[in-house]
Amino acid sequence: MRWMKTWLVVALILAFATAGPGLAQTKLKVGFIYVGPIGDYGWTHAHNQARLIAEKTLPIETLYVESVPEAQVEPFIDKLIQQGSKVVLTTSFGFMDGTLAMAKRYPNILFGHASGFKRNPNMFTYMADFYQIYYLNGLMAGALTKTGKVAYVGAFPIPEVKRHLGAFALGVRAVNPKATVNVRWLFAWFDPAKAKEATEALIAEGADVFAFTEDSPTVVQVAAKKGLPSFSHYSPMQRYAPQGVVSGQLVHWERIYVDFLSKVLAGKYNATNLQNVDYWWLLAEKAAEVGGEFGVPINPVWVSKLQAAKVNTKEFGTLSVYDLVMRRLAQMSKTPVAFDPFTGPIRDRKGVLRVPAGHTMTVLELTTMEWAAPGIVGPWPKEP
Amino acid sequence: MEEWVVNTFIRGLALGTPLLWAALGEIYAERSGVVNLGVEGMMILGAFSAFALAQTTANPLLGLLIAAGAGAAAALLHAFVTITLRANQYVSGLALTMLGLGLSALLGRRWEGLPLLDTLPEVSAFTYLSLLLAVLLWFVLYHTRWGIVIRSAGEAPAAVDTLGVNVALVRYLAVIFGGALAGVGGGFLSVAYRPSWTEGMTNGLGWIAIAIAIFASWDPLRAVAGAFLFGALFHLSFRLQTWVAPEPLQMMPFAFTIVVLALTARRGGRAQGAPAALGLPYVRGER
Numbered sequence: 204m205r206w207m208k209t210w211l212v213v214a215l216i217l218a219f220a221t222a223g224p225g226l227a228q229t230k231l232k233v234g235f236i237y238v239g240p241i242g243d244y245g246w247t248h249a250h251n252q253a254r255l256i257a258e259k260t261l262p263i264e265t266l267y268v269e270s271v272p273e274a275q276v277e278p279f280i281d282k283l284i285q286q287g288s289k290v291v292l293t294t295s296f297g298f299m300d301g302t303l304a305m306a307k308r309y310p311n312i313l314f315g316h317a318s319g320f321k322r323n324p325n326m327f328t329y330m331a332d333f334y335q336i337y338y339l340n341g342l343m344a345g346a347l348t349k350t351g352k353v354a355y356v357g358a359f360p361i362p363e364v365k366r367h368l369g370a371f372a373l374g375v376r377a378v379n380p381k382a383t384v385n386v387r388w389l390f391a392w393f394d395p396a397k398a399k400e401a402t403e404a405l406i407a408e409g410a411d412v413f414a415f416t417e418d419s420p421t422v423v424q425v426a427a428k429k430g431l432p433s434f435s436h437y438s439p440m441q442r443y444a445p446q447g448v449v450s451g452q453l454v455h456w457e458r459i460y461v462d463f464l465s466k467v468l469a470g471k472y473n474a475t476n477l478q479n480v481d482y483w484w485l486l487a488e489k490a491a492e493v494g495g496e497f498g499v500p501i502n503p504v505w506v507s508k509l510q511a512a513k514v515n516t517k518e519f520g521t522l523s524v525y526d527l528v529m530r531r532l533a534q535m536s537k538t539p540v541a542f543d544p545f546t547g548p549i550r551d552r553k554g555v556l557r558v559p560a561g562h563t564m565t566v567l568e569l570t571t572m573e574w575a576a577p578g579i580v581g582p583w584p585k586e587p
Numbered sequence: 588m589e590e591w592v593v594n595t596f597i598r599g600l601a602l603g604t605p606l607l608w609a610a611l612g613e614i615y616a617e618r619s620g621v622v623n624l625g626v627e628g629m630m631i632l633g634a635f636s637a638f639a640l641a642q643t644t645a646n647p648l649l650g651l652l653i654a655a656g657a658g659a660a661a662a663l664l665h666a667f668v669t670i671t672l673r674a675n676q677y678v679s680g681l682a683l684t685m686l687g688l689g690l691s692a693l694l695g696r697r698w699e700g701l702p703l704l705d706t707l708p709e710v711s712a713f714t715y716l717s718l719l720l721a722v723l724l725w726f727v728l729y730h731t732r733w734g735i736v737i738r739s740a741g742e743a744p745a746a747v748d749t750l751g752v753n754v755a756l757v758r759y760l761a762v763i764f765g766g767a768l769a770g771v772g773g774g775f776l777s778v779a780y781r782p783s784w785t786e787g788m789t790n791g792l793g794w795i796a797i798a799i800a801i802f803a804s805w806d807p808l809r810a811v812a813g814a815f816l817f818g819a820l821f822h823l824s825f826r827l828q829t830w831v832a833p834e835p836l837q838m839m840p841f842a843f844t845i846v847v848l849a850l851t852a853r854r855g856g857r858a859q860g861a862p863a864a865l866g867l868p869y870v871r872g873e874r
Binding site for chain 2: 243360396407421581
C-alpha cells in the first residue's frame, strides 16, 4: 500500500504543479484608468470601490492608474496592456477619443468607456446615471425650502450636469411651483475652495437648500454649518453632516463591472461584438441609489418634515411629499419604468417646448441636453 | 449693499488668512535668497497633520501647532538639498510639492471621510493674530538687524559673509520658518476653512500664495493686501455670476490682484525688485 500512497502524493503534486499556472492563466486581467485620485471621495473613489468589489466577486485580477491627464490616456493604456490587461476600462468623458484610438490599434483587447458615446466592435460604453435621483431630491428640496430659493453648485455646464440640474428643478417645481433653483458654476470637478465660496455666495443670496456636483463634501459641510439642509453627491456624505444631509445620490459601478466582466468570462462578450453594447443603468438596474448613506434613502431626521408637507398631484391626489418620493421611487425602480421625469409636455425656462406631450426623452436626447428647465435662475452657457 | 460689503469682507478674511500665512513664509524664504516652490506640498502636509491631530485630540489649535512642525520639517528637507547640497532650488521645490501631495495622500487614507467636531471659526482671534503677525514680520524685515541680515543674505551673500554672518544658517532658518508658516496656512484649511481631510485639498492655493509673495514685491504688508484682496475677489467671482458671464469671472480674481499689486509696486521709494541673489546657491569665494 505504501507505493500507492507515494504515487498519490506524486500525482497530487503533479496535478497542482500543472494546474497552478493553468489557473493563473485563466484569471482575466482588467486595467482601470482613473481621471482623479482614488481618495477624492467622489467619482474616482466610487469607481475604485467598484473595482475592489468586482475583484472580490469574480475570478479576475485588476490593475489601475490614478490621476491620468485626459489628453495622455494612450500611453497609460499601452502600459496596462503591456502588463497583461485583456480588458481596459477608462472612466472619464475626456478619455473617449484616446480610448477609441487604442481600441482600433489593439483589436484583440476589450475596451470600455464610461459616460461617452463612441463605440467599436471591441469597445463598449457604460454610464450609471442620476437624473431620476436628482428628480427625487428635487421633490424633497421643494418641500424643505422656506425662502423659495434652492441652490445648485454645478461643476461644468455640460449636458450631464444640465440634465441633472434639469431633473432636480423639475422635482422642485413639482412640489413648489414658485420656487427657483439658483445656480453657480465652478468650472472644476474638484475644487473645495471654489465650492465653498460658491455656496457662501448662494447663502448670501438667500438660498436655503443645497444640491451640487463636485467631488468633495464641501457644499454639505458649509450648508450644515449654517444649519441648512443639503443633498450629498456621489459618495455617502451623510457622515459629514448627520443632521444636515437629507438624501443624495449614490452609485454602484460594480453592478455594471460585474455584469460586463462575468459576460466576458462566460464568453458572451468578446472583441467582435461590443459595437452596440451600451449600459445606461439607472435605479431599476440598481446602479444608482437614492440616499446620503447606503441603505438610507431619506435621513430619519428629515422624515417627519417631509411627511408634514402636503402636495397635490394629478396622479395620486393629495399626499405627503414623503409618500410622493416613495411612490416615484417605486415607479422608477420597475422595469420598464412607470414614470420618467423627462416626459412631456416640458417647456424650457424661455418658454420653448422641448419635450412634446406624450414623448419621453431618449437616451441620446438626454446625453445631448443643453436647455434649462423652468425655475432655474443663473448663468447657462450654450443656452439654445 | 451693506450686506454685500460686510459679506465680501468676511469672505476675503476667511480665504485670505491661509494664503497670507503661506505668502509670508515664502517672502521670508525668498528674502534670504532661497526660492521654495514646495509651498503647495508644505501646505498639504500641514493640512493633513493638523486634521489628524485635531481629530484625535479635539483641539484645532494643537492641530495648527503640529502643522507648523510638519511644514518646517518639509522645508528643512528643501533647505538641506538647496543650501547644503546646492541643488537647483526650482527642481527641489517642485519635488517637495509632489512629495507633500503624495505623502499626505498615502497617510491620509484612513482620515478620509471623518468629521471634525471641534473646529476653529473661520474669522476669529486667529485672523487678527495673522494681521498682527504680518505687521510684526514687516517690522522685523525692515527695521531690525535680523531683517537686514536676512535681506542681505538674499541680496549680497558674499558681503554679509565677509561681515562674519553665517549665510547658510540664515538661509536655513528663513526657509524652515517659511515652511512652518506654510504649514499653518494649510492647517487652517483643514481645521477652519473647510474642516475635513480630502486628498489634494489645497488644490493650487500654494501656487497662489507664491504668486502673492512675488507680486507683493516680497513685502509682508503688501502681501496682506494681496491675500485679502484675492480672497474677496475669489468670493465675488461666484457672487457676480448672476450678472456677469462665469467664464471671464473665473480669471477676475487672478488678473485683478496682479494688476493692483503691479500698479502699486511702481510707487513708493523703496527698491521693489527681486532679491539679487534669489535662486542662487551661495558658495564662498565664487561669484
